[in-house]
Amino acid sequence: MSSSSTKNDFDENIASIDLIPSDPNATFYFLPNGIGRDRRTIFTNAIQQFHLQLLTSPENVRFIIVDEQFDAPKVYSILKLDPSENDERPKPIIIQTKWLSDSLKERHLLPLTKDYIIRAPLIRKKAMPSFSQEPIIEEKKRFQNKSKRRLSDDQPQGGSATQVKQRRYSSDEDDDIMEDYNDTVKNPYKHGELPKGNWMCSMSSQTAKKNTEINKDIIEKLQAMADLYDKWRAYSYQKAITTIRRCTKRIDSYEEIIKLPGIGESLAKKIWEIIDTGSLEKLEDFQSSEYMTVINLFGNVWGCGPNIAKNWYDQGFRTLDDLRTKAKLSHNQEVGLKYYDEFLERIPRDEVTEIEAVVKEHALALVPGLIVQTCGSYRRGKVTCGDVDILITHTDGISHQGLLIPLVDSLRKSGFLTDDLVLSDKYEEDSGSHVKYFGVCLLPGENRKHRRLDIIVVPHSEYACALLYFTGSALFNRSMRNLAHQYNMYLSQHRLNTGVIRKNNSKINMGTPLYTPTEESIFKYLNLPYRSPEERDH
16 A cells, blocks of 8 residues: 555545444445455444445445555555546545454444545535534434444454354455455346346235135145145245235136246146146145144144154154153153144234233333334234244344343243243354244233244344344245345345355355345345335235
């Protein structure tokens, strides 16, 4: 880096910039070139932790974060930006990654001083946006506290499990991979344009449900097949059901079926059999098969998957009493058997609302200001639910930490929680910091039933992605993830990453997390119209 050129580019009137993360002009782009995978993980997590607004393209951003080895001309060359004086647009301020490193050490976001700036070009006064000279008083108070907050204890550091996992990729390949990063990070589709395909997430489920009666007999038998299969093989049936629901007229020929998106030849033949004969031989065989009957009976035990169910069958077990008296059961399976019939009963919506109110009361008694949101089919507007999924966070980014165990203790002491299934206070593989409790609850009063309850506590920086994920439906989420893949992105319950590089369906570069303050922002990144939860019930 040329020190002389750097000095000449400074605006000597700028001593430092005290950033307010909410300022719409304070936008960032992170250039990963020359930065090893472990350091990149630390920096991208810091960007999220400090709530910096990260954009997918370097064009029109105010700040670009780069490795210290680069000077300004090299950065402009890599990003194909125009450094000439003829371009009247404000030039981005180029910042060393040392700014993030020092902020991590100090545990709050430091002001941007000249020590961290590689290039701060003189900008015409009329074009220079203000970051902190005259902020709205209330906004400044709100975000000053945020920018000085302590980093959470779960912030991945140099030796985290996340980074150990990521070291399985060869860092020697990193420089070669990142040469093409600039071309990969850009969304290949225009605003509002979707890749070719039948994207379920772009359509409202409410529109499809209006047409359900037209091909009701087909849908019912396909649903019965889906219920008999495990979740992986059931997916093709569920996808076909969603496609058929969108048909606005009766399907009455094989040719019509085979033209429907997402339906292959094998499934098309089954659908035609239903239309032609009014029945489905394979479904009848399954329903009359002892093996399938027993496998599905066992499969409804909480804590039992297809392999365990098959293993029990192979041991000669045929009834739930066989399991109670002869099988070697885990704690979770014992609980699943104990409440077998109650867990199978759907939960009325009003009862879910009561359960949410109990959890919310105990949570707010521990930490005021928490956001407590019931997700799943409840949020999608269903009249009944299979279980209750409650998501908890706090807007300050730190008050959610350490909440789960005291909350569970409080609910247990009150008698609301009757049985524990899973308490996970370990961090997710995907470098996230979700903590989860799975258990059984019982509302006070006569004739109440035991219900399955999941409580998930997440940092606010991951709340939007978690809310989207835990709201569902599973088919809608899968469509969103597949669409993100088309954009060289990666969507999970933790974050939406851009610039993801894949090789043979494996992610060899996780890219950079995007700023996702709301569900709407995720839809916008994916060129989708926003769909309310009620429209996601595919």
